Amino acid sequence: MISTILLVITIIAFGIYVFKNPPNQRTTSISELSAPESSTNDKICMDYSDDPMNTLDIDLIRDMVDGYKNNQLKHINDAENIDDAYSIWFDLDILKKFIYHIEYKALNNNNAINPENLGLRFYYSRYPDELPSQYTDLNTVSITYAKHHTLIAIPTYRKNENSPNIDFNPLDTDTFWEGIPSNYSGPISSLPLTKSSQNQSIGAQNHGSLYPPHSNNGIAF
Secondary structure, X not given: OHHHHHHHHHHHHHHHHHHHOOOOOOOOOHHHHHOOOOOHHHHHOOOOOOOOOOOOOHHHHHHHXXXXXXXXXXXXXXXXXXXXXXXXXXXXXXXXXXXXXXXXHHHHHOOOOOHHHEEEEEEEEEOOOOOOOOOHHHOOOOHHHOOOEEEEEEEEEOOOOOOXXXXXXXXXXXXXXXXXXXXXXXXXXXXXXXXXXXXOOOOOEOOOEEEOXXXXXXXXX
8 A cells, every 4th residue: 555655656746847847859860969069160151141241332442443543553554564454353162262271271270270360461463474484373374464463362360359460371380370481481291302392382362364454344444
């Protein structure tokens, strides 16, 4: 009799506990069980749908482009005796891939990197006097680009909000905190074995389409 009473009390107590603490009904998928808690990709795949798109006044754009064409560009053309470029076009997918790899390589090589402190510096630059040239990176560049103005994008990083933005190579951790020295020739682990491979590569982007010499359908002619 006593055992029956104890069994009834236990059942009632368990029922009250379940009522107050119902089990979680959520089911876990196989993919969730097998997925890692976090990854480098999770840190860099961002959603900016809640942020407004940046804009500039159209008259300001025209005024600034005309200011360059009527001043700096005019002096360049007169000095070089060429019709130099005043715009450059990049395929959007190329830029997205480049930005992705900057973040991915940097975070993969050093998880202390803060993605919010990464950036890009665009250097005004100039193609060699003759193309093709000694640089294999320019083998696919049109010969009509010789002597023309272009841009080179280099990744940057700053240690904190009050630090300067320094150029760095996402492929070489030695450059993460102190930047790229003036005599830099590439990661130490990949020093050249032959004279022909003396110049080492770093993360950078060039090879956009110039106007002129290509045709332009931009907003500012």
